[in-house]
Amino acid sequence: MMQTRTSQFAGTITVPAGELTAVINQCYQCGKCSAGCPVASEMDLMPHQLVRLAVLGNLDRIVASKSIWLCLTCHTCGARCPNGVDVPALLDPIRHQALRAKLPTKESQVPAFHNAFLKTIRTFGRVHELFMIGLYKMKTRTYFKDMELAWQMLRKGKVHLLPHRSSNVTEIKELFKQSSFK
């Protein structure tokens, strides 16, 4: 297993062992991933730089980047890489560890959204958009953003006022208990 080297979170964040490390070590920095990435222009570290940092074991910089949460997981990089490196596949385990260790993040509204999304599933077994957006807005204090759109969606019958609660919701809660999501 490749450990973080001069890490302030020493031992907290690691690149998972085995296959993934073998794959990222094949990267020869051609930059094709960054050329095709739809959000590269917004990133503080471009996809090929993220891969290089992972090869060098410098995961602190990845965790502290905006890029780790701006990645759309569109997998364009993975589809085009001549060496089979898929950047979201590299980032997923790093994101998991960063969230579990509650490390500070840039673009923190992005993990806040995913948190609200999963809490909604845990509560109802399915997504209820109003509940999920409510949770997200409380967390990020963006109460008035997109209100006009929300009203239009409601009027078009695209948003339900009341949630559907799956009768299997206890089973879903059980799955959440076995996970690291709290």
Add this chain to the structure above:
Amino acid sequence: MEFSYYPGCSLTGSARELDESFRSVCDKLDVQLKELPDWTCCGASSAHLVDSYLETALPARDLLTAERLGRDVVAPCAACYVRMKAAAKRLIAEKEFQEQFPFKGSINILSGMDMLHLDELRSRLKERMTKPLEGLRVVPYYGCLAVRPVEVVEPADPENPVQMDHILEALGVEVLNWPYKTDCCGGSLALTRTDLVLKLSRKLLDMAVYVEADAIVTLCPMCQANLDTRQADISRETGKDYSVPILYLTELIGLAFRDPGALTWFDRHIVSPANMLARKGLT
């Protein structure tokens, strides 16, 4: 032909017209859809970012139900389809899941596009269609999840998918060539970095206008929502008037069947296709 049907959360809410048109088209094509009993959410674009176990466990319980029922599953939502297929592969590859989720892999998982592209259904479509959609010019927009991740979807050509083109051609629609078949619309950043979604969606809309398309056609609920709901914001930002209808493939199939439900589906869109369709003599 019979399938288990996994609508997923979007199709019960923001993508209701996809659910309604999908069911209606299947009915016309003699495809029996049996909704998976008491299905739960697949985890969509969030679970895999947050927790490796949930990413697989959430779709796993629906996969087990589907396998017990013994029918192939069709999931019209592109995200549900990819999450189910990724989970199915992992359940078989990683033994530690087998005790809790003894999934054998005896059923297939189909996207809506996979199902509609089956030879038999395409020939039924051609036979039974009542009104070919002649004169309609569209760009096919597949989005990310119809082709990627490539190791999950295993597309014939990840840069140039053609299944939707084939179905549209069968309907008599003119399919225009454009470079953004599989470019990302911004997907899961819709609420968190709306500015980026506006930028990416605008690029797609501009190209559709440039090639003089009457509409963008997709099967992905996230793509449809981003492109349909953000045009007013983009117009406000740019001072240009954007009003490109974003239609589901199944809505156009329904229109070719002269399905009376089509008016209800189109009414759910933020950018109404009514004027465009009337101009083309298609309503």
